[in-house]
Amino acid sequence: MLNKPLMPVAEALAQICEMLPLLPAEQCDVTEGLGRHLAQDVVAEITHPAAHISAMDGYAVAASSGLNSGTIYNVIGEAAAGNPFSGRIGQGEAIRIFTGAYLCAGADTILIQEEIETLSAGHITITKTAQAGQFVRPEGLDFTAGNCLLPAGKCLTARDITLAALAGCKTIQVRRRPQIGILSSGDELVSPGERPQIGQLINSNSLFLHQLVTLSGGTAVDFGIIRDKKGALIKAVEAAGPLDLLVTTGGASVGDHDHIVSDIMAADGGQIAFWKIAMRPGKPLIFGKIGNTALLGLPGNPVSAGVCGLVFLYPALQSMLGDQLTPRHANAVLATPLPANDRRQDYLRAYFVTQDDGSIVVTPAPQQDSSMLRTFAKADCLIVRPPYAPEASDGTIVPILPFPPGI
Amino acid sequence: MLNKPLMPVAEALAQICEMLPLLPAEQCDVTEGLGRHLAQDVVAEITHPAAHISAMDGYAVAASSGLNSGTIYNVIGEAAAGNPFSGRIGQGEAIRIFTGAYLCAGADTILIQEEIETLSAGHITITKTAQAGQFVRPEGLDFTAGNCLLPAGKCLTARDITLAALAGCKTIQVRRRPQIGILSSGDELVSPGERPQIGQLINSNSLFLHQLVTLSGGTAVDFGIIRDKKGALIKAVEAAGPLDLLVTTGGASVGDHDHIVSDIMAADGGQIAFWKIAMRPGKPLIFGKIGNTALLGLPGNPVSAGVCGLVFLYPALQSMLGDQLTPRHANAVLATPLPANDRRQDYLRAYFVTQDDGSIVVTPAPQQDSSMLRTFAKADCLIVRPPYAPEASDGTIVPILPFPPGI
Numbered sequence: 001m002l003n004k005p006l007m008p009v010a011e012a013l014a015q016i017c018e019m020l021p022l023l024p025a026e027q028c029d030v031t032e033g034l035g036r037h038l039a040q041d042v043v044a045e046i047t048h049p050a051a052h053i054s055a056m057d058g059y060a061v062a063a064s065s066g067l068n069s070g071t072i073y074n075v076i077g078e079a080a081a082g083n084p085f086s087g088r089i090g091q092g093e094a095i096r097i098f099t100g101a102y103l104c105a106g107a108d109t110i111l112i113q114e115e116i117e118t119l120s121a122g123h124i125t126i127t128k129t130a131q132a133g134q135f136v137r138p139e140g141l142d143f144t145a146g147n148c149l150l151p152a153g154k155c156l157t158a159r160d161i162t163l164a165a166l167a168g169c170k171t172i173q174v175r176r177r178p179q180i181g182i183l184s185s186g187d188e189l190v191s192p193g194e195r196p197q198i199g200q201l202i203n204s205n206s207l208f209l210h211q212l213v214t215l216s217g218g219t220a221v222d223f224g225i226i227r228d229k230k231g232a233l234i235k236a237v238e239a240a241g242p243l244d245l246l247v248t249t250g251g252a253s254v255g256d257h258d259h260i261v262s263d264i265m266a267a268d269g270g271q272i273a274f275w276k277i278a279m280r281p282g283k284p285l286i287f288g289k290i291g292n293t294a295l296l297g298l299p300g301n302p303v304s305a306g307v308c309g310l311v312f313l314y315p316a317l318q319s320m321l322g323d324q325l326t327p328r329h330a331n332a333v334l335a336t337p338l339p340a341n342d343r344r345q346d347y348l349r350a351y352f353v354t355q356d357d358g359s360i361v362v363t364p365a366p367q368q369d370s371s372m373l374r375t376f377a378k379a380d381c382l383i384v385r386p387p388y389a390p391e392a393s394d395g396t397i398v399p400i401l402p403f404p405p406g407i
Numbered sequence: 408m409l410n411k412p413l414m415p416v417a418e419a420l421a422q423i424c425e426m427l428p429l430l431p432a433e434q435c436d437v438t439e440g441l442g443r444h445l446a447q448d449v450v451a452e453i454t455h456p457a458a459h460i461s462a463m464d465g466y467a468v469a470a471s472s473g474l475n476s477g478t479i480y481n482v483i484g485e486a487a488a489g490n491p492f493s494g495r496i497g498q499g500e501a502i503r504i505f506t507g508a509y510l511c512a513g514a515d516t517i518l519i520q521e522e523i524e525t526l527s528a529g530h531i532t533i534t535k536t537a538q539a540g541q542f543v544r545p546e547g548l549d550f551t552a553g554n555c556l557l558p559a560g561k562c563l564t565a566r567d568i569t570l571a572a573l574a575g576c577k578t579i580q581v582r583r584r585p586q587i588g589i590l591s592s593g594d595e596l597v598s599p600g601e602r603p604q605i606g607q608l609i610n611s612n613s614l615f616l617h618q619l620v621t622l623s624g625g626t627a628v629d630f631g632i633i634r635d636k637k638g639a640l641i642k643a644v645e646a647a648g649p650l651d652l653l654v655t656t657g658g659a660s661v662g663d664h665d666h667i668v669s670d671i672m673a674a675d676g677g678q679i680a681f682w683k684i685a686m687r688p689g690k691p692l693i694f695g696k697i698g699n700t701a702l703l704g705l706p707g708n709p710v711s712a713g714v715c716g717l718v719f720l721y722p723a724l725q726s727m728l729g730d731q732l733t734p735r736h737a738n739a740v741l742a743t744p745l746p747a748n749d750r751r752q753d754y755l756r757a758y759f760v761t762q763d764d765g766s767i768v769v770t771p772a773p774q775q776d777s778s779m780l781r782t783f784a785k786a787d788c789l790i791v792r793p794p795y796a797p798e799a800s801d802g803t804i805v806p807i808l809p810f811p812p813g814i
Contacts, residue, residue: 029600030599030600031599031600031614034618034622034813035813046602046603046609048778048780049778050603050605050608051605053778055776055778080594080595080635081593081594081595081606081608081635082593082594082595082596082606082607082608082635083594083595083606084605084606099707099708100593100595100608100707100708101606102605102606137776137778141774141776141778141779142778142779142780142781143781149781149784150784157784157810157813157814158615158618158619158622158813158814159615159713159780159783159784159810159814160784161614161618162611162612162614162615162618162709162713162780162784163611163780163781163783163784165599165600165609165611165614166609166611166709166780168602168603168609170599170600186488186489186507187487187488187489187490188487188488188489188490188507189489192437192438192572192577193436193437193438193572193577195453195575196453196457196575198457198458198491198509199488199489199490199491199508199509200489201457201488201489201507202453202572202573202575204569204570204572204573205569207438207568207569207572208565208566208569211441211565211568211569212565215441215565228487228488228489300506300507301506301507302569302573306566306569331765358738358804367548369462369544369548371455371456371460371462371544371548371549372548372549373455373549373566373569373570373573374549374550374556374570376566376570377556377557377564377566377567377569377570397765403564403566405812405813406441406442406564406565406812406813407564407565407566
């Protein structure tokens with residue numbers, strides 16, 4: 001097993017995404033849609049503006065009445081937002097109108113109140129020549145009923161659901177939230193809030209993965225800690241309800257105390273799709289099935305678990321949610337040279353630095369040990385170094401993996 | 408009033424932030440800290456790693472025993488993560504050790520199992536000369552008890568709370584969530600989910616502001632829609648509980664149907680700090696007090712309300728939460744020339760465009776009417792055009808306001 005070639009990251013990720021299902025659609029109230037992923041396009045149910053409306057407070061007239069300074073109008077009614085004037089104006093007639101109100105029949109131009117003089121009750125004149133059609137927002141300026149406003153696959157922002165609500169959508173079709181089990185393996189682990197005794201370590205991995213799943217639009221189901229004991233994983237899976245994916249951390253290596261792989265092999269229907277990935281941190285990464293449950297086994301080191309969560313779990317969730325739109329990679333300019341890389345794809349914790357000219361460059365943290373969670377928390381991004389990447393001088397453009405919002 | 412000079416955006420924002428209180432600190436479980444704002448530095452309660460630990464599966468030895476290929480060791484015990492070896496090794500002795508386990512007394516170097524040969528039960532030899540101290544993670548490599556890990560004012564990410572949990576923090580001190588009332592004013596408004604009749608409009612503003620407040624770490628309290636009627640705002644405020652800020656949309660202008668300003672002036676202790684801002688969209692913007700409640704009155708047009716929410720409400724929330732760290736502005740390169748600007752600061756909805764060389768430029772949406780919510784939803788950022796900004800050619804670096812995550 002040790003001499004087998006390591007699997008490239010992209011190939012491993014493609015296999016994971018292919019084996020996980022696209023989740024079914026469900027209905028969601030538009031006001032509850034934040035962060036959900038559209039299963040269908042959002043199509044406008046109504047037109048906005050619903051009619052020609054006034055963009056200002058003033059008077060609505062027909063341009064054919066004349067718009068020159070000194071023209072006199074007879075005011076025959078009033079229209080406010082929510083209270084349209086149901087009549088029609090003819091030549092020489094006007095209605096008082098307020099911002100957002102519908103233009104009445106016959107009207108096509110707004111005279112703003114700052115450029116009007118009242119002659120007598122019911123009679124006004126313009127003090128400045130107006131333009132035909134001015135200050136009118138035409139019907140459908142924003143969108144028309146039937147327009148596609150938001151594409152399927154989009155992860156909905158606050159602005160998106162606001163737009164859908166304005167367009168008359170009461171409910172939208174979104175992907176069901178993936179149900180993701182989270183389990184940590186290790187005799188040394190205690191839960192956050194417990195004080196570790198000699199030899200013990202606080203299990204921070206489950207907390208990180210829980211937040212990652214939630215922020216990605218999934219539902220995290222926490223199964224706590226299992227001990228380094230043969231059969232512990234099988235028992236935990238039997239006790240769990242149906243899951244779309246079980247994510248474990250720790251116990252994924254080949255040591256005598258690592259039982260994730262052997263438990264998978266011992267379980268009915270257990271299978272391992274792959275096991276070792278050409279990446280750093282995070283070589284021992286398992287993907288497979290235990291019983292009917294898909295399993296992603298991440299390494300136990302906090303930084304390795306975090307990086308593998310970003311590199312595999314996050315895009316796997318996006319894939320289950322049908323999200324083809326959220327970009328994951330970006331580019332940045334190196335501030336410091338990097339040596340040539342070996343056969344493993346490196347993910348270097350790195351910081352953004354703003355230069356004197358305002359441009360932003362990226363520099364790796366000086367130490368990259370995978371036990372150093374502090375540099376992971378402080379990092380602004382991960383620099384991606386492909387296998388066998390040649391030496392890179394400062395100024396080179398390199399691919400980076402930004403941290404998703406909130407993560 | 409109309410001829411008074413308009414207030415600059417920065418001055419208005421500074422006044423708002425100054426008049427709103429810094430919220431008190433409260434205790435929060437570290438596992439619940441996502442998106443909260445630190446009121447105190449997070450200080451490590453324990454050291455990580457807590458002792459020198461092994462970075463690999465293998466054997467722990469003393470370098471002074473010799474590390475040349477062929478050196479023979481007597482294996483006297485075992486240490487695994489969570490199960491330390493309590494004895495001490497002497498010259499020529501080793502313990503079996505697994506990743507994450509503490510080194511025992513006397514050990515300072517790890518021989519990895521791939522470079523070991525077992526001679527007989529209890530005796531091993533090295534097949535490759537080792538380096539003194541190799542594969543050891545020293546105590547405190549990540550952090551030491553007492554280290555400041557996260558600064559006061561920081562908005563906590565998933566990685567931050569994971570780090571705090573690993574560092575033994577059970578609770579953290581965060582700012583209380585601001586309680587923000589949201590109220591829309593307008594005879595024409597109906598709520599999302601209702602079908603608008605002739606002259607009516609769906610009130611999308613409250614939904615947007617609700618999400619903005621929530622995503623910024625506040626608690627939104629929705630007071631629905633009030634009608635364009637004298638006294639309606641006063642009544643609504645009397646019925647509301649204590650709030651840190653009440654945000655209204657609509658009714659902020661000078662029309663006969665706009666009652667926000669007159670209601671504030673009519674209320675006991677009502678005061679208006681300012682009213683008209685040199686910006687576009689969003690000139691009529693109120694900040695003041697009604698009774699004991701601070702009030703921010705935004706315009707009613709969906710895009711104006713949205714932009715003013717980003718320009719004033721979002722930083723006001725950050726200020727109340729003591730957040731000096733989250734950057735709000737950035738720079739981008741213009742893809743298309745812009746004309747000289749007038750006296751109002753413009754916020755242009757704009758798109759990012761990736762060029763052939765991979766660089767990203769920014770281009771404004773061709774139409775900027777403030778009723779067009781669709782371009783607001785589609786936009787990647789707002790280009791900020793200061794008052795009297797001169798013509799800008801393509802290639803010019805311009806300030807932009809990115810949309811905060813999820814918004």
